[in-house]
Amino acid sequence: MPTIEVRNIRNYVFSNLNMKVLDKELLVVLGPNGAGKTTxxxxxxxxxxxxxxxxxxxxxxDKAPTNDRQIGYLFQNLALFPHxxxxxxxxxxxxxxxxxxxxxxxxxxELLKLTKIEHLKRRYPKNLSGGEKQRVALARALxxxxxxxxxxxxxxxxxxxxxxxxxxxxxxxxxxxxxxTVFVTHNLTDAEEMGDRIVVLNExxxxxxxxxxxxxxxxxxxxxxxxxxxxxxxxxxYCKRKEGDYESADSPACRM
Amino acid sequence: xxDMKIKSVLVGILPxxxxxxxxxxxxxxxxxxxxIFPSFSAVMIEFYHLAVSGVLLDNLLSSLFRVLAGxxxxxxxxxxxxxxxxxxxxxxxxxxxxxxxxxxxPVLGWAPLLMVWIGINELLPVALIFLCSFFPVLYNxxxxxxxxxxxxxxxARTLGASDGKILTTVVLPLAIPNIFTxxxxxxxxxxxxxxxxxxxxxxxxxGALMIRSESLLRMDVIIVCLMVLSxxxxxxxxxxxxxxxxxxxxxx
Numbered sequence: 001m002p003t004i005e006v007r008n009i010r011n012y013v014f015s016n017l018n019m020k021v022l023d024k025e026l027l028v029v030l031g032p033n034g035a036g037k038t039t040x041x042x043x044x045x046x047x048x049x050x051x052x053x054x055x056x057x058x059x060x061x062d063k064a065p066t067n068d069r070q071i072g073y074l075f076q077n078l079a080l081f082p083h084x085x086x087x088x089x090x091x092x093x094x095x096x097x098x099x100x101x102x103x104x105x106x107x108x109x110e111l112l113k114l115t116k117i118e119h120l121k122r123r124y125p126k127n128l129s130g131g132e133k134q135r136v137a138l139a140r141a142l143x144x145x146x147x148x149x150x151x152x153x154x155x156x157x158x159x160x161x162x163x164x165x166x167x168x169x170x171x172x173x174x175x176x177x178x179x180x181t182v183f184v185t186h187n188l189t190d191a192e193e194m195g196d197r198i199v200v201l202n203e204x205x206x207x208x209x210x211x212x213x214x215x216x217x218x219x220x221x222x223x224x225x226x227x228x229x230x231x232x233x234x235x236x237x238y239c240k241r242k243e244g245d246y247e248s249a250d251s252p253a254c255r256m
Numbered sequence: 257x258x259d260m261k262i263k264s265v266l267v268g269i270l271p272x273x274x275x276x277x278x279x280x281x282x283x284x285x286x287x288x289x290x291x292i293f294p295s296f297s298a299v300m301i302e303f304y305h306l307a308v309s310g311v312l313l314d315n316l317l318s319s320l321f322r323v324l325a326g327x328x329x330x331x332x333x334x335x336x337x338x339x340x341x342x343x344x345x346x347x348x349x350x351x352x353x354x355x356x357x358x359x360x361x362p363v364l365g366w367a368p369l370l371m372v373w374i375g376i377n378e379l380l381p382v383a384l385i386f387l388c389s390f391f392p393v394l395y396n397x398x399x400x401x402x403x404x405x406x407x408x409x410x411x412a413r414t415l416g417a418s419d420g421k422i423l424t425t426v427v428l429p430l431a432i433p434n435i436f437t438x439x440x441x442x443x444x445x446x447x448x449x450x451x452x453x454x455x456x457x458x459x460x461x462x463g464a465l466m467i468r469s470e471s472l473l474r475m476d477v478i479i480v481c482l483m484v485l486s487x488x489x490x491x492x493x494x495x496x497x498x499x500x501x502x503x504x505x506x507x508x
Binding site for chain 1: 405407408410411412413414415416417418421425426429430504506507508
C-alpha cells in the first residue's frame with residue numbers, strides 16, 4: 001500500500017498544503033465545517049481541480065483520472081446507487097472492470113460477510129437503515145481492492161452505539177488489509193479512537209499534528225483528557241477568530 | 257381486502273354508469289333529433305357495424321401506423337439528443353438556443369409549412385408526430401440526466417467506471433423516470449396530433465373518418481371514433497406507465 005504525499009497543493013481552499021500519509025497508517029484529518037477536509041479527500045481522489053502534486057509511493061498521480069487511482073472512497077452521504085440492490089452496489093466496481101459473473105458473485109459474498117451484511121444482499125438502499133447503508137458503502141469501497149481508502153465523516157448520521165461498533169470494525173478491517181487510509185471527521189472521539197496520527201485542519205491550513213507516539217507517551221489515565229483538551233483548544237481558538245474575538249484568540253493558551 | 261378492491265372498482269365505475277344512463281335517457285326523450293344527438297345504444301350498435309365491416313379497424317390501423325412511426329422516431333431522437341445535451345455542457349450550450357426557439361411553436365403550426373415541403377402524403381402526419389414527440393422527450397431526458405445526484409456519479413468514478421460506463425450504468429437508469437414521464441405524456445398527445453392531421457390533410461385514418469362523418473351528419477360514427485381515440489390514448493399512456501413500473505420496481 002502506498003505512502004501518500006500531498007505537495008504544495010493550491011486551489012480555492014488551500015494556499016500551500018503539504019502533508020504525508022504513511023504506508024498502512026490511518027490518518028485522521030480533524031477540523032470544523034468548512035476547514036477543507038472533504039476537498040482534501042477530493043484532491044487525493046482527483047475529483048476536483050488543483051495545482052501542486054499528489055504522489056503515491058513517490059509517483060505523481062496528478063494526470064491519472066479518478067478511475068485509475070485505485071482508491072476506495074466512502075462518501076459523507078454514502079452515495080449508494082439507488083437503482084441497484086446491495087449485491088450489485090458492492091459488485092459495481094468489479095462489473096465495470098469486466099470481471100466474470102461467478103468471480104463477482106464470489107467476491108461480493110466475501111465482502112458482504114466481512115461487513116456482516118450477507119442477509120441484505122437483495123435489498124435496495126431505500127430499504128436499509130443508516131448503519132446498514134454505511135456497511136454497504138464500506139463493502140463497495142473495499143471491493144476495488146483499493147491502495148488508498150478515503151473515509152469522509154462516515155459516522156455522521158449514526159447513533160453512538162452504532163458508531164462505536166463501526167469504528168472498531170473499520171479499524172479492524174483497515175489493519176487486516178493494511179490499506180493506507182485518510183479519515184476526515186469533526187468528531188474528537190472518532191479521531192482519538194481511530195487515528196494512528198491526527199492532523200488538525202483549519203481554514204485550509206494544518207494547525208497541528210498529533211502522533212500515536214504523543215498519545216502513548218502521555219500518562220494512560222490522563223491521555224484521553226489531555227488529548228481532548230488540546231484538540232478542543234485548537235478548535236475553540238479557531239471559532240473565536242471566526243467570531244472576531246481576536247483578544248481571546250490571541251491569549252497565551254491559544255498561541256501555545 | 258377483496259371487499260376493498262370491489263369497492264374501489266365500483267367507485268370508479270359508478271360515475272361512468274350514471275353518465276351512460278343520463279345520456280341514454282336524454283336521447284330517448286327526443287328533445288333533439290337523433291341524428292344530432294344519438295343515444296348510447298345507437299352509438300354501440302354503430303360501433304358493432306363499423307367493427308364487423310372492418311371500416312373501423314382499417315382506419316385505426318392507418319392512424320396507429322402513423323402514430324407509432326412518428327412517435328418512435330421522435331422519441332428516439334429526443335432521447336439521443338437529450339443524452340448528448342444532458343451529459344455534455346458544450347452540446348447543451350450549442351443546441352439550447354435553437355431548441356428554445358422551436359419548442360414553443362404549436363405542432364399544428366408546422367402543418368401549412370410541412371404540407372408544402374413534404375406534400376400531402378403519409379409522411380405529413382408522421383413528421384408532425386415526430387415534432388410533437390421530440391421536444392418534450394428531449395427536455396425530460398435532459399432534466400432526468402441533470403437531476404442525477406453528482407455524488408453518485410463521483411462514486412461511480414472512484415469505483416473505476418469510465419464516462420461511458422457511468423452514462424449507461426448510472427445516469428441513464430436513474431434518468432428513466434423522467435424519460436418515461438415525457439414518453440407517457442407524449443403518447444397521448446401523438447394521437448391528438450394524428451387526428452388533427454388526418455382531419456385536415458389525409459384521406460384515411462380515424463380523423464379522416466370523423467371529418468367524412470361530419471359532412472354526412474353521422475354523429476354516432478363521430479362518437480364511436482372519439483371513444484376509440486380515448487381508449488387508444490389511455491392504452492398508450494398506461495403501457496408506458498406499466499413499462500416504467502416494471503423497470504423501476506424495487507428501487508423507487
